[in-house]
Amino acid sequence: MTRNTTLNTLLLAALLAGAACENTVVNRYESPASLYFYRGGSQVDSTSYSFFFAAPSAVEDTLWLDIRLTGIPAGEARPISLVQLNAGETNAARAGTHYVGLDDPRVAPALVLPASATSAVVPVILLRTPEMDTAAFRLALGIVPDDHFVEGIKDRASFVISITATAEKPAAWDRYYDTAFGPWGQEKMRFLIEHVGYTAFDESLANADMRVFLNLKAREKLAAYEAEHGPLYEADNITRVTFP
């Protein structure tokens, strides 16, 4: 190694050592805070709720919505401005009738992002009405800007809830359920809930053993029901409830 090379190497090392001693300046995130409806797990951009699966005596039930923060957590709790976006529209849910108003004392205090929190789970209390036996009502909720939060992620600023008391065909029915129970029907589903005791319609029912178990039980329970009440029909009074 020549003398010049040695000197250059030592100079470079000294420069690097000096640079290593400087304070690092980190840019702080200082964008304004906003809120959005979280999408993940079981929560997407909308949901359907049916009192069909609730006990016959149930008159209300609560959905919990996951709301997330963008921005810096604050040292104090901040209210969440949640409003109905579709009030007055056809088939829109009505506050006080189909759901508990968002300004109601049972709900309003819970519409808060706690101090230091980055998320909140807020309640929406749904109310059962006789109309729901034949109709569905739509509740479009939105997070609106206020003094604490600016407008958030645009396609995650709203969440829609369909409220009804009718049964809806489970997504997995045609794949597995039909081998245990046959074609789907609302009264058939009610019978399965009330007489067979099966309510886990969100499960796949891929377990063939369980399908045989449920089929045998449903057949026996239906035979017992018919012996006492006669045949069971769907709402059209034509389609008889049977199991394969």
Next chain:
Amino acid sequence: MKTRYTLALAALLLASSCVEDTGNYTYEAPDAVAPVILSGLEASYEAISLEQLVIDPEMKEDGDHFEYAWYAYPINHTAIPYDTIGRARKLDYTVTIPSGTYTLIFKATDKRHGTSVYQRTQLSVSSIFGKGYYVNKSENGRGDVDFIDRNGTLHPNLLKQVNGDDLPGTAVRSAYVSNKYYYETTDAAGVTTRLLAQPAFLFCTDQDMRVYHGDNMNLLKSWDEAFLEVPAVKRPQGVWATGGGFMLMNDNALHFIHNNGYTVGQFGYHFPSGDYRYAAQAAIGSSGCCVFDENAGTFLGYYPAHNTPYTDVYPAYVGHNYVNQELLWLGSRHFYDISSTNAYAIIRDKGDDAVRVFTLWPHYIQSNLFVFETEYLINPGIGIGDGKVFTCHGGGNVSTISAGHPVIYYSTGDNRVHYYNLANQIERRDAVTLPADERVVYIHHAYDYYYQVNIFSILAEKNGNWKLYTHDMVGSTPDIQATPAATYSGTGTPVNLIYRHPDTKLTY
């Protein structure tokens, strides 16, 4: 210029390929250089779990230039992986591979030549509970099992000895299947483990039924844990092994554990019983079973994946079910380790008292068929119609019954065993006679054509206690050696027994 060099090089290479190879080679026969095993392996070996298995083959030559391997390949058991259980000439192995039957291969390689020699044998692995007689008996209002192991040692009250508890009531039946029990366990940390294709032993009294692990006889499931939905009434009438798992008859209803990859070791919902009243007997064929309705005096077929019984599906050449009959006996005929072949039934017509024996094929129940054939009307003077306990000679297979004799053994409940040969419709009286103060309560022919199991057992009762006689057969005839090969005795009133063998997958 570059092209010229290339062509010149190619020409040189071509020229060299024409030079004759004048090398001096010596060719030797493979036998001359391959390793030689002087003392070969025996035809088969039995090993007990956690005990040492030692096999010491003698080689013509040994040394550092040899390497060895012992491979164990499971036979008919896909849930068990292949394994290498030794790397030395002498196998000295603590048996930890799962219970089952293996092809064991010994391989010796001479590293100098790369030549190898192999020898193949059969290895049966089981726990100490994997081979022997399980006598189902009752004593002081409790049911338990007296176990006689492969060494002839009696282990009385096995279930209570292992688990601290026997079952209430009178013993009814037990059943064993080597590889169809799937279940889950959860440890203290809440971690759930699913165990696949485990051996299971089920035992029932008239008041209870429990599931035990077939290797260690530890309790796996009590009554309340053994069902997807616990039946309202606890009144077991019997448990049977099937090709797919187990079948339980309880309170005049049938439940199945039918392995389909999802089972969790629990019986399913009962199959519809309608107006039927089941006799506590069954003939098993693969996963289906044939039972008898005492109300109508007729036969019914069940298959776990079909939700109603088969009652009237017959081939045209039979064309009828039997009705208005009294069932004297219904039982499966032992076959290979996997399944039964056909079954037999003996019935008496309630109208004219005619006694009939016929074969049936429960295998076909799962194919929507329920097949009877080869009916024999029993002639007057033949005593089989007075039988109280029965069994048939094992053997045969689905395509031919030539490997076994179409013979039904029976006793009228006294001290004698007779047999009736369906092939010539001749009866042999007093094939075996026990002491006059003993009473035959169960007879059984343990048979496996492939693994050469061929033992006739007579379970007798004397003054409230049991005696077991095991007999060899006379050659390949249906005759039983008059002198027992072994005799065992124990306390308690016997009802029946099963014989477990490490190569046999299920018991009937």
